[in-house]
Amino acid sequence: MADHGGIGLFGDDEEQEQHYNDAADLDDILGLDDEDAVDTMQPADPEGSLLMRFCPHDSSMLYPKENRSERKLQYACRLCRYTEVANGQLIYKNVLKKEVGNVLHTVPSAVSDDPTLPRSQKAHCGKCGHNEAVFFQSDTSDVRNDTLALIFVCCSCDYKWVA
Structure with missing residues (x-):
């Protein structure tokens, strides 16, 4: 100070x-x-790049700004002329990841009657024991291993599961 x-x-x-x-x-x-x-000087984010930064002079928020002459990313105060060099190149990160379990609630039960969907005679239903089910790829990745998830719907009881 x-x-x-x-x-x-x-x-x-x-x-x-x-x-x-x-x-x-x-x-x-x-x-x-x-x-x-809590030590506020230590970033909680391991990369240290996604935390809000504040001006040490007037405590206002610092905003990302390009230093065109040096071609570097900086954080600048809008009230005074304080700037600091950004550690990384990341300003904002938007992660879109749906939970597969939540997707199951949006699948209509009538999907089991859809003749355009592929059917499996070897998909064992955990609820009623029936072996026929329709299946399709989810528009989300499986949370467990980041691969595409297959959603199965039993043709007998409309029970839904992910495989």
């Missing part, structure tokens, strides 16, 4: 010291001790 001639973020040094004492009292009230303290 910059030296402002005895005036800190919370006023003069005396007011700042009082703020720290109040924060320590609050920790005592909440039952927090140093073992429960």
Whole structure:
């Protein structure tokens, strides 16, 4: 933090010291001790690239910005001229992954009557024991091993399962 001639973020040094004492009292009230303290300087994300960053001068959020002259990614404050170099090239990550179990609820029971779907005479239903089922590929990957999931629907009881 910059030296402002005895005036800190919370006023003069005396007011700042009082703020720290109040924060320590609050920790005592909440039952927090140093073992429960969280080090905010250490990124929780192993890559350290997807965390929100804040300006050390005015505590506003830092936004990604391209430094065109150096061809580097930076984080910049919109209120002051503070910038810092980004560690990685990743700004945002959007993971679209549906749970296969949730997809089973969206499969209509009438799908077992669809003559265009392939049928298997060797698919054993765990509910009624019938061996005929229609099957199709799910539009999601199987959570267990990231391969395409086959959804089976029993032709007798309309029980649905993933294989």
